[in-house]
Amino acid sequence: MVGPTRPDVTLQRVGKEAILHDAGAGRAHVINATAARVWELCDGRSMDDLVRTFAEPYGRQPAEVRGDVERVIDGFRRLGLLTEPT
Amino acid sequence: MIGAATAPRVEPHVGAVRVRVHGIEIAVRSDVPGVIETVARSYAAFLVEGDGRLAGDGAEWIVARRMTDGVELLHARGTRVVARDETGAILGTLDRVVMAVLGALGERGIVGTHAAAVAIDGRAIVMAGQSGAGKSTLTLALLRDGAQLLTDELTLIAADDRTVLPYPRALHVSPATVDLLPELAFLHERPRQALGADSEWSVSTRDLERAFGATVAPPTPLAAVVLLDERGRPDDPPTMLDVSGAETAIALVRGTPAAARDFGGALARLSPIVSAVPTFRLQATGLARSAAVIRERLAAIP
Numbered sequence: 001m002v003g004p005t006r007p008d009v010t011l012q013r014v015g016k017e018a019i020l021h022d023a024g025a026g027r028a029h030v031i032n033a034t035a036a037r038v039w040e041l042c043d044g045r046s047m048d049d050l051v052r053t054f055a056e057p058y059g060r061q062p063a064e065v066r067g068d069v070e071r072v073i074d075g076f077r078r079l080g081l082l083t084e085p086t
Numbered sequence: 087m088i089g090a091a092t093a094p095r096v097e098p099h100v101g102a103v104r105v106r107v108h109g110i111e112i113a114v115r116s117d118v119p120g121v122i123e124t125v126a127r128s129y130a131a132f133l134v135e136g137d138g139r140l141a142g143d144g145a146e147w148i149v150a151r152r153m154t155d156g157v158e159l160l161h162a163r164g165t166r167v168v169a170r171d172e173t174g175a176i177l178g179t180l181d182r183v184v185m186a187v188l189g190a191l192g193e194r195g196i197v198g199t200h201a202a203a204v205a206i207d208g209r210a211i212v213m214a215g216q217s218g219a220g221k222s223t224l225t226l227a228l229l230r231d232g233a234q235l236l237t238d239e240l241t242l243i244a245a246d247d248r249t250v251l252p253y254p255r256a257l258h259v260s261p262a263t264v265d266l267l268p269e270l271a272f273l274h275e276r277p278r279q280a281l282g283a284d285s286e287w288s289v290s291t292r293d294l295e296r297a298f299g300a301t302v303a304p305p306t307p308l309a310a311v312v313l314l315d316e317r318g319r320p321d322d323p324p325t326m327l328d329v330s331g332a333e334t335a336i337a338l339v340r341g342t343p344a345a346a347r348d349f350g351g352a353l354a355r356l357s358p359i360v361s362a363v364p365t366f367r368l369q370a371t372g373l374a375r376s377a378a379v380i381r382e383r384l385a386a387i388p
Contacts, residue, residue, distance in 0.1 A: 016331070017330050017331060021353055058192050
């Protein structure tokens with residue numbers, strides 16, 4: 001299970017990038033468009049489902065993108081941006 | 087907090103002034119020496135007839151009045167603070183005028199941020215940076231080169247069409263800046279005003295016309311945003327590089343007075359504006375060269 005995202009963290013797209021605004025921590029993180037798409041998929045679904053949904057529009061196989069997606073999600077977790085059961 | 091829509095009387099009545107900024111009329115009354123004079127000087131381009139009385143729904147007024155333990159600042163939007171001394175009252179009143187302008191214009195979809203802006207060939211370039219980064223000095227250098235003034239400190243942008251509105255409040259110019267711009271040497275004949283830690287001249291739009299032949303621009307479409315870095319070494323050439331829109335948006339939001347209470351809202355309003363234009367980071371070295379670099383990059387934007 002990945003996410004869901006914390007309700008007080010909002011995504012704001014700016015050009016080819018995006019900003020995650022963590023209102024609770026008073027911080028803003030700049031992320032690229034790929035990470036922004038991963039963020040939008042962090043809604044509590046399984047990692048397999050998330051990776052498959054992410055890969056589909058790009059015409060890629062889930063196995064090809066899984067590593068990148070997991071690294072992005074690890075980053076979100078390290079920053080405490082996700083709400084996940086412990 | 088106060089909630090009354092009618093400004094309280096100030097006695098003894100020393101002075102009053104009324105300004106109109108893009109249709110927002112603001113009355114200021116005070117019995118504190120220096121407050122009315124400073125507001126009138128700073129907002130010389132916005133003065134309108136009338137006294138310091140405004141009433142009714144939506145009326146914007148500010149009162150600075152002496153108390154036994156300081157100066158009470160009252161604002162129509164319901165805020166009350168106490169300034170310790172006259173300098174605090176002057177600075178606090180100027181802040182409240184800005185808050186009144188931003189509050190009323192914000193309701194019309196106009197965003198304000200701490201940045202300078204000039205118009206070059208009918209296109210606006212916004213320059214953001216921390217205090218001391220050189221916004222005013224670079225603005226003056228661009229005016230000397232033929233740009234028109236939009237603002238040197240508070241950029242107002244209409245969110246719907248990205249038009250930058252003129253806000254030609256008087257510039258505050260230090261002796262060091264005058265040393266770089268000999269056209270402003272006539273300021274030495276005037277007394278400087280001590281506000282906060284610095285002592286500076288107040289430079290009106292009339293002064294800018296006298297010095298540079300510069301005029302105030304009409305509302306102008308935004309063409310680019312430039313973030314000003316720390317100044318580089320004098321012998322190095324200025325550099326102006328692309329910077330991400332996200333980084334630029336964060337810098338502009340940090341300069342938005344509303345960000346302290348609603349960072350996310352300010353980010354949501356400014357991000358679409360920034361997304362639509364090129365964004366740069368400038369390390370300025372040498373006024374004339376830095377102004378030239380800005381002009382060259384702006385000219386290259388389709």
